[in-house]
Amino acid sequence: MTTAKTFSATSVQASNAATPYFSQPIIITSLEQNIWQQLEQEIVRSLQRLHCSRLQDSTLLLLHKIITNLVKTMHRHAFQRAIEDDLNLDISDKDSIFTELLQNELSMHGDRNIRKFCRANNFQITLIFPEEKDTLIQIEYPTSCNNSAYLDNKLAKAIGFILVKQTHDPSSSYSRAKVVKNTAIQSFRPEQAGYSQLLTQTEELDKAQAIFSQLNHGIVVFSSVGDILAISPAILTLLKLETALPSVHTFTNIIPDHFYNDVLWGLALESQEGLFENYRTRIRLPHNNNLSILFNISGYRHSDTTIHTIWQVVSLDHKATDTLAEGSILNEARVHNITRNYIPQLVEEKAREVVRLGGHTLPNEECQLAILFCDIAGFTTYVENNEQEESVIHTLNLILGKITKAVKKHGGIIDKFMGDCVMALFKEPHKSVLAALEIHKHSYDFNSLRMRASRDLLLLRIGIHWGKVIIGNVGAAGRMDWTTIGDVVNTASRLEKNCYPGAILVSEELYAMVTHAHATDISFSQPFYLKLKGKRNEQMARYVQTEDEPFLHDTVAHSARQHLKTD
Structure with a gap:
């Protein structure tokens, strides 16, 4: 495959008279x-x-x-x-x-x-x-x-x-x-005299009535035991039923049981006023069970115990309607608030972008990224030895929390957690190293406290690589991941596995990108070669020097070689 044509990333620069902006195609x-x-x-x-x-x-x-x-x-x-x-x-x-x-x-x-x-x-x-x-x-x-x-x-x-x-x-x-x-279109501005106005109560009611009729909303009034006391003919027409009283009985029977349980004897009783909003229920057409209408329903419980509801069509007879959840939107929001922490940040951010651009699926993409892997050296042994002494989950979450905070602070995204291992993505190579240095500092402080308490040290290994990756859909229907794959990911993982505990190991490719950005706040060891598992050629790598280890380029590089020989 030929090398992809590259083009410079553009950015919005501060403009001034002396420095005109020139964008790249x-x-x-x-x-x-x-x-x-x-x-x-x-x-x-x-x-x-x-x-x-x-x-x-x-x-x-x-x-x-x-x-x-x-x-x-x-x-x-x-x-x-x-x-x-x-x-x-x-x-x-x-x-x-x-x-x-x-x-x-x-x-x-x-x-x-x-x-x-x-x-x-x-x-x-x-x-x-x-x-x-x-x-x-x-x-x-x-x-x-x-x-x-x-x-x-x-x-x-x-x-x-x-x-x-x-x-x-x-x-x-x-x-x-x-x-x-289109210069033929006049642009109105709110501050122009006479453009904005405040509606009177009468005008508001008139407009509400017009909107109600245009949107084909319908009204249904229920008794406290679930009988329909009154209904808009428009709802029967939507369900392809005759606008006659016998059809009301048919409609009563095809309303799902969960609607009665949730709304009439649930949502309408939750608040003192009996108000409820945005409850969704699907009604199957009685003469064609393969077709359905998803309604959004709001209403209130009247002082005479009747329940007055307004029904709005959300979707009609589309195959995709089965993917639209039923029930209270408030409950859906609560479910989302629980599950969103389990959805990779990369997926949620991309999904929002796709929806904003009118899309329906997550696309496959190629891009240049820095991939950072970080894990706890000897964590399996630590768990075996300390399961009875301290909360392993609490300790792990404490470490992962510090890693996550450092990644986000420097513009990175957590792609996934794999036990005690973290995979993070960065668009800017320089920031991936800054995040690694901050993670290292947190680890140093954390282990200093553990040393004073005579606890086992939990040293972190960090490996970072830079290059072209593919972010795409992996899996099968019902369980998909939108994740980063490619040789760059594999190499970053191998670097982390070969990194000396307590150190940061980066590829020569990432080093070149960081030095190209004139990052004078980062120092590196002399380069050396590693034989990585599954790789034909040796990988040139460097350790990042840290403030607490100024001798890193001599001691750690040597220790790393010794470490590799013993594996």
Whole structure:
């Protein structure tokens, strides 16, 4: 596989008259490139220049759609050409056999081979951020993708942007388009006289009634024992029932039992006023049990003990509705608050980003990361010897808590805990070493106290490596991990295993990145070679010097070699 084309990370820099800002183009050959954070930084700057920063999320969603369409179309054309070149076939990308071949390729290899072909044949999408009036972004793309270059018209119109395609140059295989402000749309500001107003109670009721009718909400009044006393015909119509009294009995029978238990004799009794909000229940259509409607229900218990409820449709007859939970949203929030600590921070952060960009699944990505592994040397033996003397879980959590705090402080993310081992990710190599030094300091202080108390020392080993990794979906339906994989991860783990207890061992690749960043606050030992398990070639590595061990580059490096010989 050819080396991926690299491009400098952009950042929003403080502007001044003496130092103009020059942004780097973003070159895209795959949706698995981690370009969204970089794109967001540039879009923030462009929106600030256009005086519409509040449009950040909606603008990113808009651009995400156009970029995704262009890349997918480019990949289809690239795959078509690759088939024609390799198999000498004349095949249309609209043929069913072509679609099947493409799906098989993506299922087996992702877009790796197609991405490689795009780079070799100069197929790419280029994003440029010109300092031009009313221009948000300029997009250059293969002319064969021209029909895929469009904006979501409703969203674009709502936020005041249009796509302007420039006249195609016949001598070029690339086309160009710009996303610009629609100057024909008047922008109102809240501070303009007469724009904002406070509603009177009568106006508020009128508007509420209009909204109620437009959203097709319905009302159901229950007796305290669960009989329906009154109902909006609209609900019966939604369930494809006749708007007649016999249908009310049918509706009563298809309401799930948990609704009566939770709402009529549960939520409505919890508070003195009997108020409840955002309870969800699924109603199966009586004439087609494969179809259902998920309702959101709010209401209150009246002084005469009847329960008045308002029903709102959440989803209707979609296959995906089964993934929407029933019950109280408040309870769902409580469950989330319990489970979120068990969900990797990396997954939660990426999921939020995906939802913000209109996506539904976590994508596979390639990016450059520093991978840090840290574990407690001899922890298994410690557990065997001290299980009766002290709380092993309490001690472990104390150490892991200090590690987690240091990682987060320096911009890292905990990918996973594996017993007494921690795996953390850093976008900036320099900060991974700073985090390791802080972890080392905490360990030094912690073990000083244990030494005074005549307890066994719990020394930490830390290994760090830098390089290109793949963050992707691993597992099967029902149990998935979105985690970091690749040789860089394996090497970082091997470095940690070969690190002398109480020290920090880094690869030469990470050392080069840190010194390139002119990190004068970090000192390293002289380099030496290690034979890592499962690796053909020896790995050059260095120890990080720590304040309490100024002799590290001599003593620890020697000790590490002796340590390796005994393993």
